[in-house]
Amino acid sequence: MRYRKFFLLTLIIVIIDQAVKLLVHFNMTMGPAGEITLLGDWFKLHYILNKGMAFGMSFGSDYGKLFLTLFRLLAIGALAYLLTFLVKKNYSQALAWCIALIIGGAVGNLVDSIFYGQWLDNAPYSSVTPWFHGQVIDMIYLDLWEGNLPHWLPLIGGDKVALLPIFNLADVAIFIGVLTILIRQKSFINYQKVK
Template identity: 30%
Template sequence: MATKKTSTFSTRPKNGTSLMPWLGIAAVIVLCDQLTKIAVSKMFVFGEEKVITSFFNLVLAYNRGAAFSFLSNESGWQRYFFTAIGVVAVAFIIHQLRRHSTQRLYCWALSLIMGGAIGNVIDRLLYGHVIDFLDFHFRGLGHFPAFNIADSAICLGAALFIYDELRRVNKN
């Protein structure tokens, strides 16, 4: 009788639940993120902004650093550092999704974070910087740092992760 070989990377974790829905969510985030970045890059020149409302602009900005332009003025090493962090994070998230694929809210959070991380890693690899374009501001008090769909997915995923953890702690 022939034995069935299993690959080291399977989309079906040991508990039998498929990873595909979670990978699909991440793929949708990556697709939306990259399409919006391409559109803004084609419609704007660097630094150009278009006023949309009294509190929101579209602007083409480049971020060579991390969140809030952290380390953006360094010599270039940060591109590889943040790319490596993104790749390691994605690998860890896939591991977590395989182990906990039945925990819906937790996996939603991880999928959003993974999609955002992949979107920003793609930018770093292709352009050497992350493309940002969403610019919120409030009544002359200044502008929040520009961000993108990937950043939004990471923040939403982090919020869901915190909510899921608080909910889990309160059950005990």
Template identity: 30%
Template sequence: MATKNRFSSKPRSGITPWIGIAAIVILLDQLSKITITKLFAFGESHPVTSFFNLVLAYNRGAAFSFLAAESGWQRYFFTAIGVVAALVIVYMLQRHAGQRLFCWALALIMGGAIGNVIDRVLYGHVIDFLDVHFNGWHWPAFNIADSAIFIGAGLFILDELRRVNR
């Protein structure tokens, strides 16, 4: 009787590993934000290196504080975008679960999007704490969720470039 080889080197194509990666991003993001909010007062900054600080900042807008000065509607708008993005990503992961680089990109983006949605729902703003600076110029503060989205976007571009060059 033939049996299924459980130790086959054939890659799995299920969605579970990708959801797991997104969950790890969410967990690291939320734990880091909880830690920073417990250790820092709003606006407080501590130098780590000559070009990097930890700082507690709130962002009511999107990337680079886009729409942060609006009256509050942006909270719901960016929350909805994050939820819709996560649902679309789950659908795409189901359809393309065997494409490793593409799914890594999607999982990181989804984890980051959900991490920031959690902040918007719970606090009305996103908690940022990573501050990179050089020669008096500061990059807008960001967090682990933002970093995951950035890395995921980079992997997505890399995957597309590889696909085009085939």
């Protein structure tokens, strides 16, 4: 019973994330043609598919996406175990909420990877199977900065760089969970001593 509220948060994140992704998939045109401006030029809805990991990075082999999906499954299982351990030992509730956020975001993106290749037919053409090769739907576009790096920077000086992240609600949940853990790590470590 003590675990219910944390796994309920995880479930809510997955449901909202999947609902938004499906709304975007069925109601928006992919790419710049379907872009919707929300706040000025810097905050937009922009439908793209991410075939790899964060920021579009991917493994080189035909089975790289499969290995990534299996890794995500193992990581989610480990985080779920950690969450139940934290609650069972009556450890910091704030840390348990952060882990629940991360699990919710991870499961949201995992659904895309496992099922969307088959259900939404969005697996890359070179995939060995549509199952476990789905592309993650991203839609939140922040046009933060675009310009040239200072010339005095070694190796990359003068290069043109664009900070234009495109992500989804699952990524937001993961980011908030991880950032909160990083900011409050000292209080989490000292929690047992204070208790």
